[in-house]
Each structure stands twice: as structure tokens, then as C-alpha cells.
Amino acid sequence: MEVLEEKKRDSDEDPEISEDETESEGASFDSEEEDMFIDGMDPVLDRCPSEPSDGEISDEDWEPEATAEKSKQSLSPPSPTTKVPETPPSTESPRPVEQEIGSKSPHTPQSAAASSEERWHDENEADIEPPQPTFRPSRTPGPQLSATSSSTLLELFQLFFSTSVMTTIVKNTNAYGAKSMEGNARPWHDISMQEMYFYLALVIYMGITKFSDLTDYWSPFYSLPFPRSVMSRRKFLAISHALHLSDPDVDAENEGKRGTADFDRLCKIKPLYLQLVEACKAQFHPAQNIAVDERVVASKAWIGLQQHMEENLTCGYKLFVLADSRCGYTWNFFVYDGKSPVENGKGLSYESVMALIDEKVLGTGYKLFMDEFYTSPMLFKDLLQKKVWACGTVQPNRAGVPRALTNDFPRKAPRGSLRWLRDNELLFVKWKDAREVMMCTTFHKAYKGDTVQKRVKGDDGQPKYKDVPIPAVVTDYNTNLEGVDLSDTVIGYDHVLLKTKKWYKTLFYHFVGIAVGNTYVLHRELARANGTRPFTQKAFRETLVLELAHMGSESNATPGPASPPPPGVSHRPKFTADDSTIGRRKCRLCHQKTALICVSCDAPLCLLPNRNCFNEWHDQNGL
Template sequence: MHGQSAYRAWTDIALQDIFSFLALVIYMGFAKVPSLTDYWRRGKLYSLPFPKSVMTGKKFFSIIRALHLSSPEEDAKNEGKRGTEEFDRLGKIKPLYTEIRDACRQNYQPGQHIAIDERMVASKARVSFKQYLKSKPVRWGYKLFVLADSKSGYTWDFFVYEGKSSQASKNGLSYDSVMTLLDTSLLGTGYKLYVDNFYTSPILFRDLLKKKVSACGTIRTNRQGYPRTTENTLDSRAPRGSIRWIREDPLLFVQWKDTRDVFICSTMHTAHGEETVERRVKDDTGCWTMKDVPVPPAIKDYNRHMGGVDLSDALIGYYEVLHKTKKWYKTFFYHFVDIAVVNAFILYKGQCTLKAKIPMHQKAFRETLVLELAEAGAISTEREEESRKETHHRLVHIVASGDKTQGRLKCRKCHAKTAVKCSTCDVPLCFQPQRDCYNDWHKEQGQ
């Protein structure tokens, strides 16, 4: 890589540098340009003053390349265990992964209605636990199991799916996922959980009820424990709104006729209620008319409260900070930043509600956060500016490797062969009357 030698002189970064770095990462989520280097380009088309005022492009890319979420020593130890059961597939993200999960749980108590669903984090990196889900908007990436507040979309807990495990219980992945996320020693009891047909099973709902957690979800009719009787099923020609149900205490199984048959299981509802939904139906003359049809309370509540994870995904997706990267652990770093920002935004809205204030939009919240992070990192930026002013740049001849003869390398700016370079930046640059890449390049770098 041409620019590798330019970043050879590494200086340790301070906490203020991290504030500046995060300010730019979040800023890039709502101020999009085709390439990261465009944020520091000069000229009429790409003259963005904010990134330059926060951090130089050279330092930003140095931090990105050096970014690791775990210590090299621990990574080396873990790599030595590859191929054994002790190998940790998530070792490269484990420290931040653990901290972000703890922070999500400690700073919020969900409302009574919660939901569990999958989330996909887009990636094309080649790692063993990358998944394909054809039903999701993001089909290729890392699969996360997420517990979210149904009303606000707050991500209360999540874990990364690492692939098939020999330690899975006899009840399967869906059962284990719910039991892992729904830790009543941390969350408490009395909750109402909503899940889709991937998770719903009679044994899961019975075990949740023992933990004093009610549950409701669509169910597959081939699930173990689903009633096998055909005596109480709907006829295929039954009109919309028709209902059949079977109760096996404490479970209620409901079949409801909509555009297609909907099957649902619940431990918190009655079979019939007074609520209706508006649907298009054919009358006796063959004409389509709008009609109110009865809807079971379980389906009404499921539609109302199941979307907690989808709401969280939507809030993240509006201003996602995810950057293209070949390093899988950096993808998780960007996603963890998104989770932290969205959860902070939800907490902020909650405080505004308590104080009877009108909350700002998420974009305005992110803009304010970026400015405050940039201000927190301003001390480091000022020192960097002073240091850069004191740095003396000078031209020297390029010496060929292994001897003292003059060599030639590609100019960083125009890619033509040149015999000189900047001694401080260690970057080959042309310096000719017709082509002064040396001064042009330093102006672009703000030096």
C-alpha cells in the first residue's frame, strides 16, 4: 500500500483523540460522501471544514488501521486454541462486546411488553459465523439475537450467533436464545414477551410461565406439543374473521382466518374479545366492500407489540455509521457505536417526556452529540495543530534500498516517477516547475 510508510511514526493517542475519532465516525453517518478520503479533500466540490477542524485525515486513518477491540496478547493465546472447544470465535471483540451489553442492561428498565427477534449486520467478510437469511432486508452478515423494548425500541440485550454449537440443549437454538436473553435475575418478572414462529413452542411458553413471564407468538403447526386434532380446525372456505381455538392450560392455541390462516399461541390471552379490524370482503353479489371483522386479542396484541426489534433496526438504519471494512471485528465496532447512540437517544426522549419537553429529532440529537464529542476532543486537536506548525518539512532525494544511489518511486499525488520525497512525511512527491505535487499535496493535508 502506497501510504503505509507515511504513517510509520506512531504516537500514542489520548482519550481526547477517541472523542474526536468518535465524533467523526458518527458525523459520517449523516453526512455521506462516496469515499472516506473525500471528507478531507479541498476544492469547490468537497470542501468540508468540519472534519479538518476535528482531526487530520492522516491521524483518522492511522487510528482506523490500528483499531483493535482486544489485546494482541489475548488474541495470540486464543489463536493457539483454534480447532479446540476452548477457542473463542468472538475473542477479537469480546472486551467491547461485554461492556456494551452490560451498559445496555444497566441504564434502562424495559416496559412490560418486550420482543425477541433476529437482527442482521451487513458484512461480506469471510468468517465462519457469517449467516444468510433470505427473509431479512440484509441477507448476508452476522446474526444477532436481540431483546428490545416493544414501545421504544431500546436494545436491552443481544448476543452474536456463532454457528452450531455442541453445547446446545435438546430444546434447540430458538429455546436457548430466549432463555439466554430473558435472564429474570437481571430483568425481573411479570413481563409479556412477544416472539415469532421461529421461537414459539409449548415447552418454551410453559417454562417461561414458571419464571412468571407471559408469552405470545405465532406458531408453526408442526411444532412438538401443538394439538394434532382436526376436529376444531377452520374450513378452507371459512369467511374472514372466523376463529377456532383450543386451550390446554396454560396454553391457548388460536386459528384465525385472514388473507391466510394465522396460528398463534399465548399464555396471557382469552380466545375472544371485542376488538375488530377493517378488511375487504366479498358480499353476496360478488362486490368488494370494507367490513369490520372480529380479531382475537392475542393477534391484536402481537401486531401491536412484536415490532420492538424492527423499530430498533429502523432507528439504527436511518444514520448508520457502518463503513466498508475487510476486518470483521471493525464491523462490530461500528454496530456497537450505533447501538450506543440509538439507546442514548431513546433515554434522552424518556427524560424529555418526564420533563414535559419536546425532544429533538434523532438527526439533531446526533448532530449535537458530534459537536459535544468534538469539543471534548478539542484540546488534543489544538496540540496537534501546534505540533504540525512546528514540524519542518523538507525535500530529500530517495535512496534506493540497500545502497546509497538515487532511486525513483511513484508520486503519491500524480503517480508519475519521482526522485524526491518529503523527509518528514516519508512520501514520494514531484517537485518540478510544471508539476509541483510537493506543495499541492501538503496543502491538501492542511500542512
């Protein structure tokens, strides 16, 4: 899973606004369940009880129950004196493999170890391909816009950051800024909607043009004209420090519930978070192949929401994502706050997939791809009840997975070796690549005769390429699980994550990245439908930045030529305060600090022997 790396740029600490992380709390995740979660295991489905003395394990020991009481019993090791009931010998002759496909199976999978007839088959033994799903989406797949519409990039972006969303952000930012600056010598000045569009333009621009420090964008050394023409450095940092998504009064009320069941850990992102999820689902409908996976938004700040991904040594906030496998559109997601979205006792992996799959909105006949953290026979069978087919890698010790030993791989199986076993609608496939891979699927045939070139060691000890068998389930999995990775790539291209100590700001910048990434997918799909050539990623972001900047042009920080002053008004310099060391502002021309302004233009300008910016600026503007 690709992880969005955090930008190595640090916004200047504004002494007037404290960045102390008041919501940081002692995380209580140092439990056995958290350790299993870090290792990519589900605390419910992957917890193994002690084996009975006779070596056989029944499904009652492995399968989690729906109720909390039964679940607790299933996680406890069986007593050494527990007697496993014997299965009466069957008087019927073994059925051929082909006949097992059409048989009906109970919801609880049959124990693999309890069946003496269960064995692994190789590629030379025939399997019957199960009926393929009939794809019936609730809407036409693709953008839910007219293909002939000529929407600008800004209009597409506003489908995710709507006017109501922007109004809420501006209102709450002003409320938080005024509250935090109360009693300060420099009071908070309310920002407008246009200035918030300016701010978003610069945030996306900073993903295209990268510097290690935010102040470098306004530095005279680099002389970048765009940031200075859009917004002053002081204004940008002020908005960055006061940025707030939720109502401060609601935050205070929620903070009073800390430690109770009513405390909402995601309160500070809810106004944008919920509306963005609904917008993502409303503006696009995925094609038949979809993928679910987790995504980590990198952050070094430690609060209870943070997760640690051991495989890549990255800390951050975890999101569970459902994406279109073909184009990488982020269709649904939720932020993991330390507990399952739906508590039904079946484990985080099961509940996460069920929370992301909404068959009433999606339709039926979808093919869902996932990795071994989510895959379980119980999940796949319940997805079939929703008419959603599934495929993914699976952990051999997961509940319900066959543990037959007959005709299994030898100790040193050659590359390309294949074994398969069908349990009614579930097909389990083992394939030997560089290491052994185990798959589970509900819509594949075991082997179709496909081959792939792999590098193997020849008889003379030299490496050579050889065609080896490959199951169709492996090919499809490698092709379609990249949906979330492709989504990460679209978002991560010049991503807009800025360094911050506030967890909700980190997620805000990621939400901006999701909106920009989905906007690009909509633009690309609409362009292809119209037979036109879409923008490249870089050209797309440059155009979107310019359109966002144009939205706020009425409040541009560096205006054009000033209008003539009214009769009787002259351009005279004056000090901003009685003390020249107080209230110094940035010169409009050289960007150095100055204590003088023009009384008519209200423009801060230097007036020194070596920096006569006052007269030069007025001459340039014909004043």
C-alpha cells in the same frame, strides 16, 4: 426483521497494513440443521418423525428430551412395528371449555391426536380470560438515572463507551498498529484518547452525511470543513486500519487453540462486547412488554460466524436481541457464534430466549412477544415457571401444538374466520387474514368482540371494506413485537456501519450504533420526564458529534492561530526529506501534497508560483 444495510463506501486500502482475513475459515454449516435454521425452523423442535400406520402421533415422538441419548431417539422415525399404547376410554363426561382453564396440567403437553374430545371452537363459543400477570419489576422501569439530572449527550454516551472501554480500545489499537507496522518505512505513531473521540465523532458524522467513498469527506471538490477540522484523512484511515478491540497477544494465544473446544470465536470483540451488554442492562429497565427477535448485521465477508437470511437475501452476523416494545431500547443481546448459548438439548430457539431472559435482573410479570421461530409450548410453560408470560406466532407442526381436525377451518374460509383451542394455561388461536395465522399465548382470552376493517371481495366481485373479528392476541402481537424493529430503526437511523473486511470491525461499528441508539432513548425518556422537548434523531446525532469532537479539541488536526514563535525563530520553509518525492504531506491550506513544511509551525504548506500557500497561511494567522 429489519436488517442494517451495509454502507457502500470503501476505506482506502493502506498498503502498509494488510487486510487479509486470517481468521476466515471453512465454515461447516452445510448441514441439515443449518438448512432448517435458514428456513426459520428449529432443528430440534421442528424435526418431524415418520407417522405410525394408524395416523396417531404421541408426544413421545414429538417432544425433545433433556438428555442427548433421548433426544437422538426422539429424532429417529419410529419402527413400523411400534405399537402405540391405547388410551383407556374415559368414563367421565366431557368438561365444559370454561372448566379447563383452572385445571393443572403436567409439564409434558398432552397429545392432541390422542384425545377424541379435543376440538376447535369458534368466536361464538365463550372462553374465560386467564388471570393477568402482576407486574413486579426489580427496578423502576425507565432510565436508571435521576429524572432531574442534566446530563449532556456525551455523558449519556459515555455510560456505554466508558473511559475504561475507550482506554482498552486505544491500548489495543496502538499495540496492533505497532505490531502490524513493524519494519515499515512509515512507523506507527500511537494515538491518544482524544484522537479516539475524534474518530468516533467522524464515524457518527459519516452516518449523517453520506458519501460513496471515504476520501470524499476530505476532497477539495466538496469542501466539507468539519472532517478537515477534526482529523486528517491519513490519520482517520490509519486508525481505521489498525482498530483493534482485543490484546494482540491474547489473540495469538487464542489462535493457537483453533480446532479445539477452548477456541473462542468471539475473542476479538470480547473486551467491548461484554462491557456493552452489561452497560445496556444497567442503565435502563424495560417496561412490562418486551420482545425478542434476531438482528443481522450485513457483511459480504465470509467467515464461520456469518449467517444467511433467505427471506431478504442478506448475509451477515446474527444477533439475538431483547428489546423494550414501547421505546425500542436494546436491553440484552448476544452474538450467535454457531452454537447455542446454553447446550441443554432443547433447540436454539428455546435456549436463545432463556439466555436473554434473566428474571433475577428483570423481575416477574413480564409479557414477552416473539415470532414463530421461538414459540413452542415447552418454552411457554417453562417461562411460566419463571413468572414470565408469553405470546407469539407458532408453526402448526411444532412439538406440542394441537393437531385436532374437528371443527377446523373449511378449505376456503372467509377472511376474519377464527378458531381457538385451550390446553390448560396455553391458548392456541387460528385466524384467517390474507393467509391463515396461528398464535399461542398464556395471557389472552380467545375473543373479546374486537373487529378490524379488512378489504374483501363483495357479492358483485368488487372489493369492499368489511368489519371482521380479530382476536386480542393478534392485536397485541402486532403492536408489541415491533420492539426489536423499533430498536433497529433507532440504530439504523443514519447508522454508522462502515465497509470493512474485518468481521470484528463490522461488529464494532454496530456496537457504536447500539450505544448511540440507546443514548437517544435515554435522552428522550429523560426529556419527557422533565417536561422538555427532546431532540429529533438528526439534531441529537449532530449535537453528539460536536460534543465528541470537543472532547478531543486539544489534539485538533487543524489548530487555530499559532502562538508567536520564541525570539530569534523565523518562519522558513524546509523540505521534509532529501528526496522531494518521499514524506510528502497534505498542505494545511489547499490540502494538496507538498514536500515543504514551516520550521517553526511544523505545518506542511505549498510554495509554488500558482499555490503560494506558505505566505497566505501565515498571513491568515498573523504570523
